[in-house]
Amino acid sequence: PGSPYQLVIEALTNYPQKRFYNVSKLGGTKYDVLPYSIRVLFESSIRNCDGFLVKETDAMNILDWKTKQNNVEVPFCPARVVLQDFTGIPAMVDFAAMREAVRNAGGDPVKVNPACPTDLTVDHSLQIDFILKNQEMEFGRNRERLQFFKWSSKVFKNISIIPPETGMAHQVNLEYLSRIVFEVKDFLYPDSVVGTDSHTTMVNGLGILGWGVGGIETEAVMLGMPVTLTLPEVVGCELTGTASPLATSIDIVLSITKHLRQADVAGKFVEFFGSGVSQLSVADRTTIANMCPEYGAILSFFPVDNVTLKHLKHTGKDEISVMEAYLKAVKLFRNYESSSREPEYSQVLQISLSSIIPYVSGPKRSQDRVAVNNMKSDFQACLNEKTGVKGFQIAVEKQNDIVPVQYEGNEYKLSHGCIVIAAVISCTNNCNPSVMLAAGLLAKKAVEAGLVVKPYIRTSLSPGSGMVTHYLSSSGVLPYLSKLGFEVVGYGCSTCVGNTAPLPEAIRNAIKQGDIIACGVLSGTKNFEGRLCDCVRANYLASPPLVVAYAIAGTVRIDFETEPLGTGFNGKSIYLRDIWPTRKELHTVEEECVISSMFKELKEKMEKGNKRWNSLEAPESALFPWDLKSTYIRCPSFFDKLVISPQAIENAHVLLYLGDSVTTDHISPAGSIARSSAAAKYLTNKGLTPREFNSYGARRGNDAVMTRGTFANIKLLNKFIGKPAPKTIHFPSGQTLDVFEAAELYQKEGIPVIILAGKKYGLGSSRDWAAKGPFLLGVKAVLAESYEKVHKSQLIGIGIAPLQFLPGENPNTLGLTGREQFSILFPPELSPGMTLDIKVSLHTGKVFSVIALFENDVEITLYKYGGSLNFVAQRFL
Ligand SMILES: *[C@@H]1O[C@H](CO)[C@@H](O)[C@H](O)[C@H]1NC(C)=O
Numbered sequence: 001p002g003s004p005y006q007l008v009i010e011a012l013t014n015y016p017q018k019r020f021y022n023v024s025k026l027g028g029t030k031y032d033v034l035p036y037s038i039r040v041l042f043e044s045s046i047r048n049c050d051g052f053l054v055k056e057t058d059a060m061n062i063l064d065w066k067t068k069q070n071n072v073e074v075p076f077c078p079a080r081v082v083l084q085d086f087t088g089i090p091a092m093v094d095f096a097a098m099r100e101a102v103r104n105a106g107g108d109p110v111k112v113n114p115a116c117p118t119d120l121t122v123d124h125s126l127q128i129d130f131i132l133k134n135q136e137m138e139f140g141r142n143r144e145r146l147q148f149f150k151w152s153s154k155v156f157k158n159i160s161i162i163p164p165e166t167g168m169a170h171q172v173n174l175e176y177l178s179r180i181v182f183e184v185k186d187f188l189y190p191d192s193v194v195g196t197d198s199h200t201t202m203v204n205g206l207g208i209l210g211w212g213v214g215g216i217e218t219e220a221v222m223l224g225m226p227v228t229l230t231l232p233e234v235v236g237c238e239l240t241g242t243a244s245p246l247a248t249s250i251d252i253v254l255s256i257t258k259h260l261r262q263a264d265v266a267g268k269f270v271e272f273f274g275s276g277v278s279q280l281s282v283a284d285r286t287t288i289a290n291m292c293p294e295y296g297a298i299l300s301f302f303p304v305d306n307v308t309l310k311h312l313k314h315t316g317k318d319e320i321s322v323m324e325a326y327l328k329a330v331k332l333f334r335n336y337e338s339s340s341r342e343p344e345y346s347q348v349l350q351i352s353l354s355s356i357i358p359y360v361s362g363p364k365r366s367q368d369r370v371a372v373n374n375m376k377s378d379f380q381a382c383l384n385e386k387t388g389v390k391g392f393q394i395a396v397e398k399q400n401d402i403v404p405v406q407y408e409g410n411e412y413k414l415s416h417g418c419i420v421i422a423a424v425i426s427c428t429n430n431c432n433p434s435v436m437l438a439a440g441l442l443a444k445k446a447v448e449a450g451l452v453v454k455p456y457i458r459t460s461l462s463p464g465s466g467m468v469t470h471y472l473s474s475s476g477v478l479p480y481l482s483k484l485g486f487e488v489v490g491y492g493c494s495t496c497v498g499n500t501a502p503l504p505e506a507i508r509n510a511i512k513q514g515d516i517i518a519c520g521v522l523s524g525t526k527n528f529e530g531r532l533c534d535c536v537r538a539n540y541l542a543s544p545p546l547v548v549a550y551a552i553a554g555t556v557r558i559d560f561e562t563e564p565l566g567t568g569f570n571g572k573s574i575y576l577r578d579i580w581p582t583r584k585e586l587h588t589v590e591e592e593c594v595i596s597s598m599f600k601e602l603k604e605k606m607e608k609g610n611k612r613w614n615s616l617e618a619p620e621s622a623l624f625p626w627d628l629k630s631t632y633i634r635c636p637s638f639f640d641k642l643v644i645s646p647q648a649i650e651n652a653h654v655l656l657y658l659g660d661s662v663t664t665d666h667i668s669p670a671g672s673i674a675r676s677s678a679a680a681k682y683l684t685n686k687g688l689t690p691r692e693f694n695s696y697g698a699r700r701g702n703d704a705v706m707t708r709g710t711f712a713n714i715k716l717l718n719k720f721i722g723k724p725a726p727k728t729i730h731f732p733s734g735q736t737l738d739v740f741e742a743a744e745l746y747q748k749e750g751i752p753v754i755i756l757a758g759k760k761y762g763l764g765s766s767r768d769w770a771a772k773g774p775f776l777l778g779v780k781a782v783l784a785e786s787y788e789k790v791h792k793s794q795l796i797g798i799g800i801a802p803l804q805f806l807p808g809e810n811p812n813t814l815g816l817t818g819r820e821q822f823s824i825l826f827p828p829e830l831s832p833g834m835t836l837d838i839k840v841s842l843h844t845g846k847v848f849s850v851i852a853l854f855e856n857d858v859e860i861t862l863y864k865y866g867g868s869l870n871f872v873a874q875r876f877l
């Protein structure tokens with residue numbers, strides 16, 4: 001409603017009750033050559049066009065992407081938000097506080113709800129407890145926060161909470177939350193999301209536009225504001241050819257990500273196309289997309305195609321035919337066989353899947369990659385080479401030494417390259433089920449062919465989570481892995497960090513006596529920081545199925561093409577190719593057995609909840625009954641008075657006089673709470689011992705702690721103090737105090753404060769409290785030489801004026817000491833533009849001009865209302 005584009009709302013063919021914006025009709029031939037990711041931005045701008053937050057010019061700029069890319073900023077209203085508990089707490093606390101403020105101003109608090117569906121996963125702050133697998137403790141230590149979440153899930157519309165101990169892989173969690181196509185009251189539109197986690201891009205693999213942003217941006221979206229982005233370049237990544245059967249998903253994923261790292265995709269969208277895309281499973285796609293932070297792209301988009309639809313069927317999604325019809329109607333469905341025109345990308349990158357061959361890396365450093373078919377000769381070269389990053393310098397006459405060893409009543413022969421440790425590990429980067437499954441299927445075929453692993457080899461299996469064990473078991477391969485000695489030893493990277501069981505004494509002695517270069521193979525992605533074992537001098541990282549294959553071979557000195565792995569039943573030579581599972585086999589097992597059972601179980605868990613979560617009591621009142629004793633959850637004071645116009649800043653003191661490159665971590669440190677800090681004093685007064693302080697990150701729901709933590713970084717360099725310290729001078733009294741204490745005194749005295757800073761103020765990743773904290777310290781304006789752009793917008797979003805010295809000017813050239821009192825007068829009619837001239841007058845009589853960095857009328861409006869929280873509260877009124 002409200003969009004001037006309602007004329008193009010149409011009914012979906014064959015589903016007359018379903019309606020949608022026919023953006024394809026509206027966009028015409030321009031639309032037909034837009035990258036698919038940009039089509040999603042366009043649809044969103046059409047649907048959300050209100051003439052203020054999203055304007056018709058924005059929509060037209062997106063349609064003119066070809067010429068406007070990189071040149072304009074556009075607003076984007078994602079369909080939903082995903083939060084984790086760490087970032088979710090402050091956002092939900094703000095919503096609870098807003099209900100309070102709206103009630104106090106005579107409004108109806110029940111109307112205050114997130115403007116779009118928000119899914120909050122409770123998993124972050126409970127991580128340690130997760131590892132301990134101790135739900136009792138989890139609930140005890142986090143009861144206050146969990147109760148607050150429970151209350152939120154009961155009283156707010158558009159909030160759903162994924163309770164702790166749902167215990168599911170991140171990927172599945174995200175996929176579970178994915179809608180692909182949204183349907184609200186028979187109205188259809190594409191799913192899209194922003195989240196506070198860098199893994200948010202995972203869902204790009206399902207054809208969902210989405211990326212990670214800071215806590216403040218997600219909160220803004222929950223408040224109904226768009227995120228703003230520079231209309232991005234889109235790099236088309238064309239996949240051609242067919243991958244080698246020995247290449248695992250990980251090989252493909254790593255090879256594609258390596259290409260992307262070498263290409264310049266930073267700050268751009270990547271969009272995949274070409275016939276090779278259909279060879280990638282949804283898991284492969286999500287893994288590639290998940291690695292966006294590594295190659296710097298904003299996102300890596302895989303438009304929905306038949307592979308996605310097939311995957312969705314296994315996840316039990318309803319109404320797939322409606323989704324398909326809708327996506328086809330708005331030309332968001334990819335059919336690689338059709339002859340329709342390809343989008344016009346900013347740049348095209350071609351990757352031939354045929355060029356992807358499997359690698360291992362080692363023997364000493366993870367960056368030294370060795371093609372599997374060169375392994376034998378490469379190891380030989382390592383024996384020859386001088387001791388160094390790869391070489392072992394073994395004299396030629398000793399290279400074929402054989403050391404006999406007795407073990408469990410049998411004699412074995414150790415030689416250079418023999419394998420003594422083989423660890424199948426599922427690390428976060430290879431949570432892709434197919435590689436672990438490949439190891440399992442390979443084990444199954446090996447056992448069935450009669451192959452064995454020598455008993456002295458320390459074999460182990462460390463699934464990344466119970467989920468991995470679950471699907472290895474449900475697909476029936478676990479018994480075969482265990483038959484080859486790959487028994488589950490624990491979860492997490494136990495072997496990576498050197499926790500393998502010690503090698504048998506006899507083997508250790510034999511290795512030492514014979515000076516044998518023994519090998520470990522493991523499927524971790526970590527390098528060898530924690531050496532496996534001091535007597536194992538060569539370590540290789542390999543894919544899980546290759547770890548099993550090498551364990552069976554018992555040596556790395558093997559050419560899989562020409563030499564058999566071992567002898568099977570009836571004395572038959574068995575080659576790797578005989579037992580290697582095909583990609584097709586894998587995908588079938590993966591989809592039919594893993595995906596559907598994972599989703600079924602997740603769905604059950606979600607529906608049933610878990611006992612402790614279900615029995616957790618929480619109030620049902622529209623307003624949260626704040627517990628004044630709580631040290632985690634407090635009603636913040638953003639709404640003390642709902643202001644409507646910015647007041648002039650009169651006779652402000654300088655709270656801090658900072659130099660260049662002040663980061664968000666200087667402004668709002670996330671780590672532990674120093675014992676001497678203002679926050680520590682507060683918590684001590686509340687009866688807590690230092691052990692109970694927890695970190696600033698965990699206390700983001702308590703504005704009292706966070707305000708005291710603002711500028712509490714011990715590395716803060718304040719020119720008033722002259723050495724790094726979280727201190728400043730309170731000028732009226734001349735005392736040197738903690739920043740918070742000085743700010744508190746100023747507030748008591750009714751004196752506003754400002755901050756002086758140098759270049760690039762607010763560098764670093766966006767952090768919600770880096771804007772909120774200064775606001776609650778009473779900071780009315782920052783006067784800096786330049787800003788980090790995102791932080792600058794966040795200052796406006798909270799109601800702090802970002803002012804900038806004129807080019808070439810700074811406190812030095814202006815002869816400022818920072819001890820002056822500053823008055824700043826805004827013109828009655830603010831208007832956007834970099835050149836907006838603001839007069840600053842000092843109590844000394846000096847007057848100079850600065851620039852106010854409001855870039856558009858939305859920013860001015862937000863500032864006038866005292867920030868976005870207050871603006872939205874006014875809207876609810
Ligand atoms: C939407 O617009 C396209 C033109 O791009 C047209 O072919 C189609 O019939 C329209 N309506 C529906 C329901 O798809």
Ligand SMILES: *[C@@H]1O[C@H](CO)[C@@H](O)[C@H](O)[C@H]1NC(C)=O
Nearest residue numbers: 113114115116117157158184
């Ligand atoms: C919930 O989100 C939808 C968008 O999906 C929005 O239309 C609706 O107004 C929101 N509900 C409330 C109560 O704010």
Ligand SMILES: *[C@@H]1O[C@H](CO)[C@@H](O)[C@H](O)[C@H]1NC(C)=O
Nearest residue numbers: 278305306307310335336337
């Ligand atoms: C999807 O379509 C492609 C052709 O475009 C085909 O090669 C592939 O087998 C199909 N995959 C599925 C899962 O249907």
